[in-house]
Amino acid sequence: MSNAVNATAATFKDEINEPDKVVLVDFWAAWCGPCRQVAPVLDQLAGEHDNLKIVKVDVDAEQQLAMEYGITSIPAMKVFKGGEQVTEFVGARPKAVIEKELAAFL
Numbered sequence: 001m002s003n004a005v006n007a008t009a010a011t012f013k014d015e016i017n018e019p020d021k022v023v024l025v026d027f028w029a030a031w032c033g034p035c036r037q038v039a040p041v042l043d044q045l046a047g048e049h050d051n052l053k054i055v056k057v058d059v060d061a062e063q064q065l066a067m068e069y070g071i072t073s074i075p076a077m078k079v080f081k082g083g084e085q086v087t088e089f090v091g092a093r094p095k096a097v098i099e100k101e102l103a104a105f106l
Contacts, residue, residue, distance in 0.1 A: 003046040003047055003054060004026070004039075004042065004043065004055065004056045005053065005055050006056050006057075006058070007025070007055045007057050007062075007065075008057075008061070008062055008065075009064055009065045012055075012057070012062075012065055013083075015053075015055045016055065016080040016083055017082075017083040018080075018082075018083075019082060020051065021051050021052065021053045022049075022051055022052050022053070022079060022080070022081050022102065022105045022106055023052075023053045023054075023079070023080040023081070024042065024045075024052065024053070024054050024055070024077055024078075024079050024080075024102065025057060025069075025077065025078045025079075026038070026039070026042055026054060026055070026056045026057070026075060026077050027059050027066055027069070027071045027075065027076040027078070028056060028057070028058065028074055028075050029058060029059050029060050029074055030058070030060070031060075034074075034075055034091065034092035035075040035092070037092045038075050038092040038093065038098075039056075041093075041094070041095045041098060042054045042098070044095060045095065045098060045099065045102070049102075049106055051106060052102070052106060059071055073090050073091070075090070075091065075092055076088065076089075076090045077089050077090070077098075079102065079105060081105055086105055087101065087104075087105070
C-alpha cells in the first residue's frame, strides 16, 4: 500500500507546502519502467521517516506541471522544504542513494 499522495496542478502547491515535513515529489509515468522500480523504495522511505511526505505527479496527466518544473527525463524527484525546492535528482536510484540525497534535509 502506497503512502504517496497523488497531486494535480490544482493541488500541487498545497501538497508541497508542509511546514514540518520534507516533501519529495516524484514526477513519473505509468509506462516508465524505472519509475515503477523506484516507487516501492519511496514508499519504504516514507514509512521509515515521519517527517517525509511523498507526492507523485503523473507527467502524462499533468503535462503543464511537468513543463513548469522543467521535467525532461523521468523519474525526476524534486525535494521541497517549507514549500521551497532544496534539491533534485533524476533517475531510479537505490534506497541508500536516495537516503543520502535526503539526509541533509530530514
